[in-house]
Amino acid sequence: MNTAVGLFAAVCTTVSYFPQLKKCWETGSAGDLSLKMFLILALGVATWIVYGFLQQDIVIIIANAVSLCLLLGILYFKLREHRKA
């Protein structure tokens, strides 16, 4: 039961970045996104992966690895815009 709740939470917080990446992809725009938010978030998610390895918890590793990929995609759009400005 606890594991199911944890898994559901992990899936939600992971897939949530997908619509944002899709939106950036479609509009090519990321002006209202906070660069600081996504940089700190990516750092945090990368640290969760380290934590997953330390705890040998495969769920934490996989969920955060997927999140990190999506976040790096969003950061790409944000940084591209940053350079244009």
Next chain:
Amino acid sequence: MNTAVGLFAAVCTTVSYFPQLKKCWETGSAGDLSLKMFLILALGVATWIVYGFLQQDIVIIIANAVSLCLLLGILYFKLREHRKA
């Protein structure tokens, strides 16, 4: 050691929403944010709080409670804009 890494990760993923909320506050603009992202994220974070209670893990409860407050603030700006449009 493991706990320190986990705490650092939790602090990062929690405080990351703060600059985004500050940015929305200052600009009053949230057009490039994905409503779906923040709705799913808030649902996920709320589920993490439930998980924290099930596991009786005070760190999970506090970190996610703070995140949820910040996310609700961001959602307020996003929904306000949604209604205007």
